[in-house]
Amino acid sequence: MKFKILSLLLALTLNGCGIFNESSESPPTLNRTDYALGTYITVKTPDIPVTAASALDKAFARLFGIEMIASAKNPESELFYVNENAYGRDIIVSDELYSLLHTGRFYAQLTDGAFDIALGSIVELWGIGTENARVPEAYEITEALGNSGFEQLVLSEGERTVRFLREGLRIDLGAIAKGYAANEMKRVLVESGVTDAILDLGGDIVVIGSDRRIGIADPRNSAEICAIVTISDKAVMTSGDYERFFDENGVHYHHIFDGTTGFSADSGIISATVIFECAMISDVLSTAFFVMGVERAVEFAATMPEIGYILIDNEMNFYYSENIEIEIIN
Ligand code: FAD
Ligand code: MG
Numbered sequence: 577m578k579f580k581i582l583s584l585l586l587a588l589t590l591n592g593c594g595i596f597n598e599s600s601e602s603p604p605t606l607n608r609t610d611y612a613l614g615t616y617i618t619v620k621t622p623d624i625p626v627t628a629a630s631a632l633d634k635a636f637a638r639l640f641g642i643e644m645i646a647s648a649k650n651p652e653s654e655l656f657y658v659n660e661n662a663y664g665r666d667i668i669v670s671d672e673l674y675s676l677l678h679t680g681r682f683y684a685q686l687t688d689g690a691f692d693i694a695l696g697s698i699v700e701l702w703g704i705g706t707e708n709a710r711v712p713e714a715y716e717i718t719e720a721l722g723n724s725g726f727e728q729l730v731l732s733e734g735e736r737t738v739r740f741l742r743e744g745l746r747i748d749l750g751a752i753a754k755g756y757a758a759n760e761m762k763r764v765l766v767e768s769g770v771t772d773a774i775l776d777l778g779g780d781i782v783v784i785g786s787d788r789r790i791g792i793a794d795p796r797n798s799a800e801i802c803a804i805v806t807i808s809d810k811a812v813m814t815s816g817d818y819e820r821f822f823d824e825n826g827v828h829y830h831h832i833f834d835g836t837t838g839f840s841a842d843s844g845i846i847s848a849t850v851i852f853e854c855a856m857i858s859d860v861l862s863t864a865f866f867v868m869g870v871e872r873a874v875e876f877a878a879t880m881p882e883i884g885y886i887l888i889d890n891e892m893n894f895y896y897s898e899n900i901e902i903e904i905i906n
Pocket of ligand 1: 612613614615642643646647648649650689690691692693695699705748749750751752753754780814815816819820831832833834835859862863867
């Protein structure tokens, strides 16, 4: 079935997904866009009353607050302090950071390390998405691998403390904190009375309201879409090899790492989308599925039947769950 795309209302150009609208006449909306978490974040709502404007302000304030806790890059953040200081001693952290670390470690265990919040030393070494991106020497990768892995992270619930067992261990919440921030922004908006809105976090989409058509970026031409899903009150989060990368000597190096090799994950999947009510779990599992590859991801997803997924492999084959409403565009 072919679809004529008349307008793409929100940025499809960034990565992941975008809003697909067949009508050229859109109702008036209230928009706000800001730069955070290394990307552009837009909230768009047709709920125009004055309260919606203040709801948007509150939602963005929440986003910036989370960035100051969970950013591995900002030297002023709480996580940055932990990364610099938690080797061999217990650091007391905020409830919010503790809960992100605890949840992150839980999913690292559940996915057998396909998703792992403790790959920060590998992420830093490769520098993908920064001006220092490079292919490291083999010994550097071996060293970074030794300084990686959620098993090296000690959390103590009672005292809310964090400790590292390796000096070079670094936590990176890049594959969970965006989803968490999306959940929090949604919560603030809904609590403020917003009943209809689209949140676009650099191409990861959260919908408040019903029956929104969301385009999935074509991983081999991310300005176009290759599928449309119709969702209500859900998140659509995508991990792809086309979002942050560099090519050298014919090899494609991207930002999603395999903690068993220290190299970019090479499972055959080039785009993994997870559709679920909770944006944080969608974020985590899209990264995990990307690393797992089709067979392992489909097997894993069978244990969580409420999760929707779309996996695209390097031959542009689609694998998707039966619980989603999807149209593939040829
Ligand atoms: P996802 O697949 O959801 O996440 C991939 C990211 O998670 C990688 O970039 C890496 O950081 C990490 N990762 C890689 N492999 C794994 C794995 N196997 N398991 C778990 N995690 C993995 N970007 C900037 O350029 N500048 C910033 O200042 C900046 N600040 C940020 C602050 C916060 C709080 C967050 C959440 C993100 C920030 N980012 C920033 C973006 C971040 O670096 C990631 O690139 C981004 O979150 C990737 O999201 P994604 O949806 O594209 O991919
Ligand atoms: Mg993710």
